[in-house]
Amino acid sequence: MPQSAEKVLDHKDLFKEPEYQAMLEKKRATYENATPAETVAETADWTKSWDYREKNLARSCVTINPAKACQPLGAVFAAAGYDSTMSFVHGSQGCVAYYRSHLARHFKEPSSAVSSSMTEDAAVFGGLNNMVEGLANTYALYSPKMIAVSTTCMAEVIGDDLNSFIIKSKEKESVPADFPVPFAHTPAFVGSHVDGYDNMQKGILSNFWKDAPRTAGEGLNIIPGFDGYCVGNIREMRRMLGLMGVEATVLGDASDVYDTPSDGEYRMYAGGTTQEEIKEALNAKATLSLQEYCTRKTLAFCEEVGQQTAAFHYPMGVKATDEFLMKVSELTGKEIPEALRLERGRLIDAMADSQAYLHGKTYAIFGDPDFVYAMARFVMEMGGEPKHCLATNGGKEWEAQMKELLASSPFGEGCQVWAGKDLWHLRSILATEPADLLIGSSYGKYLERDCNVPLIRLTFPIFDRHHHHRFPTFGYQGAIQVLVKILDKIFDKLDDESDISFDLTR
């Protein structure tokens, strides 16, 4: 008997015990009608061949292991960045259970959102009654200061009109007439979670800015974009701006709500951009987006109201941080202080110390378009060579931007850009044209196993490692975190593979 009270074996070890191995072997041999082992092995080899790769890359209909989620997830995340705001997702209720679970699994934090719980009758008659009743319940139970409404694909397919539904709900006194209920249509069959983020940001801003008079001022707004590292990153960005003496308004600051303390009190809401701040933000001189692909519509709207705009691709690494700080300096007239120059120097120092281990390492990188751009750029700054850059939710424009970036450095030579491809494509790609390291989310662990390429988790979602998001990847300090993560993986691998060269000092 393998189990004992002294040393309890759970799934990791229990099923390796001979009793279980024999049982599983018998099950397979007797009942499963399993494919013979040699055929499985042959087929497994074939899935790693060029022939398979060609067939795999030629598929036009099925998507397998895509690195993207759907719009409403982005909308729920965007709304979480606003003070005491409850996301209300209009449509089927299962979707909301999924978004909440997904965010909770990444942040290891509660994630709140409600559904209008539409069922078959609502599919026939529309979901107006669900919204009227739902808004009233949400308002009564959860005392939000704002309810941000988005849609599941069900509501989109039947054509429910959020604007008129919200007006009618207010007429029926579900919520007070002056209670803010911004909304965004977020069809899951268009774009991905980054577009849902964009749509909800625009929905919230336009709710407060439309028809409001603008007095152009000197303020600066920053929109972080969909970022699983928002907790560490927004705080780091605020710290850097603080060193510059810049007071910027972060539009959609989820750093507190996804990082509440354990002290006996559950806070459904924490921090976030207040409505006063949103209103005042209209007068800002400029709005900066830290992730272009998360804010294309939102920035266009900011331009419409008369603001200057600039978009970055995730300010991670040396030059990306330089550019961000210089832009802030240019817009605010504040100089970049010596303290930040020293921080920059420390990052460069760290990179110089470790360059022997970084130079020439090859990488496959996947994730959202802005992340992949920033990561590839930083990799090249370290003397690494991106070989494959993949964004399932990246389009032609992103592909062109990536190619331009890669062409700007000799380290980008020979890198292939895979827009719109999924992680099953990447499996074939890595099996035929390998890289030393893989950078992406937890979903990359299957590639790590199948293609024997070490995975460095640096983007959302990270389910199987804890607390990474508490540390920044933005700015010079964040870049050091990223550098250390990459180096640790390189050194661990080196030690694992070393016998004679098992050196104490590296």
Place this chain on the structure above:
Amino acid sequence: MAKDIADSAETNMKLIEEVLAAYPDKAKKKRAKHLNVAAPVVEAEPGIQSKCDNVKSNIKSVPGVMTIRGCAYAGSKGVVWGPVKDMLHISHGPVGCGHYSWSQRRNYYTGTTGVDSFVTMQVTTDFQENDIVFGGDKKLEKTIDELNMLFPLNKGISIQSECPIGLIGDDIEAVSKKKAKDIGKRVVPVRCEGFRGVSQSLGHHIANDMIRDWVLEAGEGARAGYEPGAYDVNIIGDYNIGGDAWSSRILLEEIGLNVIAQWSGDATIAEMERAPAAKLNLIHCYRSMSYICRHMEENHGVPWMEYNFFGPSQIAASLRDIAAKFDARIQANAEAVIAKYQPLVDAVNAKYKPRLEGKKVMLYVGGLRPRHVVDAYHDLGMEIVGTGYEFAHNDDYKRTGHYIKEGTLIYDDVSGYELEKFVEAIRPDLVGSGIKEKYNTQKMGIPFRQMHSWDYSGPYHGYDGYAIFARDMDLAINNPVWGMFDAPWKKTA
């Protein structure tokens, strides 16, 4: 009625009233029917401790209250079909449903992923606007061709419909028939759109019906030519979460039975096809798979019985009940197996019971666990003070009375608000629920275990699982972190 029961019943009724006070009238009226306390039994029935079917269940969730429930797709793809390992399961529609449910239920399996097994893959038609406007049948057809080419060792394909499919009028049944012929494998259309029904539950039912129509009654498959043995049984309604079905199977094999099929954790389509040849269906999760058991009983003459492999009391009782359906040899084996594991049970109890005795537990889970795990807690000397189901029906609540004592708080389709208030008022020593409930509970200073995924542990079934269960409850409750919530300089009032 003992005084403490009367007290808790009265306190709990008052608590329900207080919690309901926050609702607008219409919602309050609806929600009031779902909250109650376990009542005394009116007529004594053997094994019944209380009357728990005094709440309404399996009714539409109230909009806007933060129901914890999922949808029919989650019930079909996530629960019933997804674990069938040698089939490809297409999440048919937009990308999200398949993404969020990708690899999240921990249905363990053996095999080579992406070659002959496919459980932890996210396969989707990734609907775009054009597919909504012009329909997705053609895309689905080609998807099946592409899958069959890239995964030649697949033994079949299921189509798990997401919301848009049923709204745009696609004919996935016609596609399935055509493609089954083309590829010479089973292609199973499942209309489990998320808006159908009120919870995961209808998804289970629809998924069961499709197994009936498109597998069991659509050609014998691996059943053809199979010589049934006298001791052939099936494990039904075990999803092998963290290996649960394996730590159950090992016991059934030890008492001399042949488990010819596991449904659906670590299942192959051949096992499912062969299942009607068994002598007895053993069903663990009654809620999600009773339908197919009834079908096999009516159409194939396979009787079924419920069993419970959580905790030594229920395991022993179940092994005896199962053995009673067979001959003296099996019965003797069952006694021998129970005796064999008794030292393990004694050692586990000796180690953990003193650390857990008297601890109060609140549960809120899915299909069978709000009642099935209760005696495992009792075996450790723990007490259940509240329980409820996401998607139970009346017969589940009726069965809950076998386990739950009078005066226990019962909540059906509890809202986030209600559960938080209940937990805050009762302050149990442990809450067992899901990921959406985990972190808010822990922030209140109350230990928590996810009881859907076993919080990434398991198995919890069987004797081997009981040791893990006991260890996990102990580590959750007795970790030093719970004692450090208050800063020492903070003055308490």
